[in-house]
Amino acid sequence: MTDLRLLIFDVDGTLVDSQAEIMAAMQMAFAGEGIVMPARDAVLSIVGLSLDHAFRRLSPASDDNAQGRLVAGYKDAFGALRTQDKELGPLFPGAREVLEVLKAQDDTLLAVATGKSRRGLDKVLERHGLTGIFHSEQVADDHPSKPNPSMILTALNETGVEPQRTVMLGDTTYDMDMARAAGVRTIGVSWGYHPSEDLHPDILIDDFAALPGAFDQLTKAS
Template sequence: MSALRLVIFDVDGTLVDSQADILAAMTHAFAQASVEPPSREAVLSIVGLSLDRAMTVLAPDMDAAMHARMVEWYKEAYIALRAKIGAAESSPLYPGAREVLETLAAQPDTLLGVATGKSRRGLDKLLEGHGLEGMFITQQVSDHHPSKPHPSMIRAALSETGLEPHQAVMIGDTSFDMEMAAAAGVAGIGVGWGYHPREALGAARHVIERFDDLPPLLQEIWETAA
């Protein structure tokens, strides 16, 4: 029997395109704080960070108390937007994502995981909206870890599955994902369809442009590591 492998996915910008809700919720949070909202590019550049960390980057002149209020305003707006049209429509899966997830999940030696800047509540709602409950055996969320690129999420995923770094990969669209993977000693696979430009993915060992490219790349990685 083949050794087990763990494939860990980022969520926003990797599995789902949630930028419309992210931008709208961030604009709301800054409006509540009576501050000019950051540009689209600035907001997308912090996707993947935990919200408390993201606010310190986007509003460095604000104090900690205001950052905390802005986080709550962001969450309120995001929840309202998601409730209005549903998670599946507000954060649609990228083309090919569902098919590849189902292909990998059907492989008896492959375990799937998530490492995301989303909260537990946010991830649960997203998985429910897309009918992906039970797909990911390990789910690491911002509630219980330092913000990416700290390797805590990946280390926890490895601990929960009993695997070693060479048996895992991390798939994500941001520099934070790839730096987290490198810090944890796992192979980072960057994706070209997300929120950070390809040139920001310097810590990635591989970069793919389509979800269909993932299964053959994983096979190549596992064969090389064997």
């Protein structure tokens, strides 16, 4: 049994405030299909899901072909927005500093479990100078959509860390449900895209500065 512990980060709404680029890309995708985009709250409610699942919820009346075009349109729009070199997805305040603190701990490994594609995650990590900081990177290309526990189970397998020494950090009910299904502890954030009262995590934090202490609290007795 390893003495290592693992902290798994969600990305959108947890690590990166990507709502501006998500909303812009959604607007472009729906406009390309001639469909009125759902309200902002509805769009943000699906953040974290794989795109095919997201568009099934956002446009249930569309057939499979139309939903496929919406997915493709969203990906194209995201790419176009990024080529404009606009900073639409900043890190949340304090995130970088806390990542540096956690990275320096000899007993701590860091991972990502995100609804983003591999290409999307790579772009985010490159943009923010975070390439190589995570020991395990799980993306939507390789797994069923959250809340299926596949991402976390794979991260556990890759790092060799026990579930009781692992914590999932996220902002949505999908993150919390995925973590519970995988048998790991949860830290919810209050600044994300789902109402914090819906999360029911083991610990809820209101800023990144509280993360190291919460992580210690959930793993020190394991």
